[in-house]
Amino acid sequence: MIAVVSLLTALDRSGHRATEPRRAVATLIAAQPGHFTAAELVAAARARRLGIGRATIFRTLDLFAELGLVERLELPTGGHAYVACEPTHHHHVVCSSCGRTVDVGDLGLADVAREVGRRTGYRIDTHRFELYGLCPVCAAEARTTEPAAEPAARPAVGSTVGPARR
Amino acid sequence: MIAVVSLLTALDRSGHRATEPRRAVATLIAAQPGHFTAAELVAAARARRLGIGRATIFRTLDLFAELGLVERLELPTGGHAYVACEPTHHHHVVCSSCGRTVDVGDLGLADVAREVGRRTGYRIDTHRFELYGLCPVCAAEARTTEPAAEPAARPAVGSTVGPARR
DNA sequence: GGTCCGAATGATACTGAGTATCATTTGTTC
DNA sequence: GAACAAATGATACTCAGTATCATTCGGACC
Structure with missing residues (x-):
């Protein structure tokens, strides 16, 4: 904020x-x-x-x-x-319900990128990483509400792990 | 392919x-x-x-x-x-010059997501991760060509590490 | 305060990815 | 062949993002 x-x-x-x-x-x-x-x-x-x-x-x-x-x-x-x-380097975790977004820092992904670069021969200069799910507030509400009411958000397929993958 | x-x-x-x-x-x-x-x-x-x-x-x-x-x-x-x-879960490394894209597998990012979830209280169900840079072919060409000719692609600011971050 | 000039603005037009609509065609089953 | 749902092509529509232009604004200078 x-x-x-x-x-x-x-x-x-x-x-x-x-x-x-x-x-x-x-x-x-x-x-x-x-x-x-x-x-x-x-x-x-x-x-x-x-x-x-x-x-x-x-x-x-x-x-x-x-x-x-x-x-x-x-x-x-x-x-x-x-x-x-x-304006520091960081990634986000985003609530798929309310949109609230939290900075989660660097996560050491530069090392992952470096390793992939070594493995593939690509000269990697940029990476993006985003996490999605329910924030504590929405998760608590979802627990209070009908558990059958599933979130409408359907994650795009692609470089993604989540419910869409079936 | x-x-x-x-x-x-x-x-x-x-x-x-x-x-x-x-x-x-x-x-x-x-x-x-x-x-x-x-x-x-x-x-x-x-x-x-x-x-x-x-x-x-x-x-x-x-x-x-x-x-x-x-x-x-x-x-x-x-x-x-x-x-x-x-259609297996994987991430991509994308050449910013020619667009060639290579699957780089899972990268163990589910563990990162789990840790972030633990730390933030978010119930994370989805993540996306993409890597960008020059593929071996374009990198070799860039080395042959003028080194001063930098790629026109300007990475969007945001959850990103790269030349845009200054 | 006035002047100058470039930055910034608002309104509008434009672009293009993506989606919706509808009449028609196609493919499958009986 | 008939029936019916899936699929199609053409076209219209939506909307995020960008471009354009006349006008306004803000800062520097005198």
Whole structure:
């Protein structure tokens, strides 16, 4: 969960202007409890009559992403969402129900990548790793609710382990 | 690299019809040297005057994906591509230059996921992991060519380690 | 405060992957 | 051949993301 101040400070430091629209977007982002889409920010901005254009929201998200303040996640469904986070290298575990996202650090995957590189001859320079499942809150709720009510999210097949694999 | 026969056999086994359009798509897929997009298949079908509709190509890809014969990858650029593969659980290393994709097996990431689950309280049911870099062929070419000519592919920021992280 | 100029903006148009719809065709079974 | 469901092709639609352009804004300088 990132603070508005962090977003604005990073803007300043990078030589970009902390304009009103960017401040407003930062506030919207900081208020998101989990991952979010650009469309959700657009709707929130409209609901609050902020008068911010959709293109501005995309541009601001791009800028924040470039600065490492926001990251774009792939969801199990194949869609994308953004999540605010610290600009250190890390991976995410994402709740497939509420979208809450937790940084889980490096996980030592650089070693895995190195080993694969050694084995295949590929010069690996990038890796991505994401974990999906129910967060403690949603898991507890699911336990309280009908156990037969299974999550609607169907993970995309591919480089994935999960219920879709059958 | 998957054989047309495997694709068609799997169709049969699953109770789906091995229609002419599906056979043609299977042939196109088997001919792809690396990952490919739906648009590429559409173009190839048109070039060969196969008379296959674009919607059919998407539907066939979806069906093959459902059967685990094709997987949808996220590219470092944030876009998507498909790759044919065996329906066992595995991860991919993807060449950022030519798109060639190699299965690298399980990599023991289920253990990583379990540990993260233990640590965070999340009930993790799905993970995805992809590796990107130059394949041996492209790496050799890059070594032969100007070393200053760096790959145009700019990895998306997010759950990623690579040149974008600065 | 005024001026200048580039950064930034909002509105709109555009692109393209992916999906939905519908009339028609195809393939299988009897 | 008839019946019926699966499958198809063409087309329309959706929506995330991007491009364009006239206008506004913000910061530097005087």
